[in-house]
Amino acid sequence: MLQPSRQRALTVRLLCLLSLAPFSVALGQGSMAELASRASLQKPMPGDRVALHVYGNPAMSDVATVDEKGRINLPQIGMIPADGFPIGALRDTIRARLMAVLNEPTIEVAVQRRIIVSGEVMRPGVYYADLTSSLGEMIAQSGGLKETGHPGKVYLVRGASKSRIPDWQSDQSATADLHSGDQLLVGRKSWLELNIIPFASLSMAAVSLFVSLKNTL
Helix, strand or coil: CCCHHHHHHHHHHHHHHHHHHHHHHHHHHHHHHHHHHHHCCCCCCCCCEEEEEECCCHHHCEEEECCCCCCEEECCCEEECHHHCCHHHHHHHHHHHHCCCCCCCCEEEEEEEEEEEEECECCCEEEEECCCCCHHHHHHHCCCECCCEEEEEEEEEECCEEEECCCCCCCCCHHHCCCCCCEEEEEECCHHHHHHHHHHHHHHHHHHHHHHHHHHC
16 A cells, blocks of 8 residues: 555646646647648649538539649539639638529538658558648558658658658648648668668577587587
């Protein structure tokens, strides 16, 4: 049984942790809100997806892919130059078009940005990131790193630039923001890193064999 002083100390620690929990949740929610706010200033790019949900009118709900000219084609609305508006303003633009055929439509618009994940991941390919998706979440969607993947060699490739993101698992700063068309590249471990344990095991076995032979002589 715990001594009274020890029990009081544990109780105080537990109460401190419980009191900090709401602040941790609020901090996480704040980070996601900031991430979404920055992403909403971007413009949709070719290859992105725009999902439209019209409440009470499923026939007008659709998912459209931004074409090579930056346009989307939606039912009964027609072509909209999606790349001419920030993501945050696209909803109002679509709603204004819908008001020509519907009375006060209630809609939701979600833009999914096209991201390429390549290199030493389990399932390299094209993925789609919503406004709150982080770099670490996109790598998780691809199945995570292979055994050959180096956690210190994760790069964000945008156009001609290539930046290493050291804290990619938790970084939600503007440096690690995802943009349409970005590529996440995971580098490979060096030969030494991949073979050091087998090499060490072989060396130990060789030493043990040598010692055994020496003892038998």
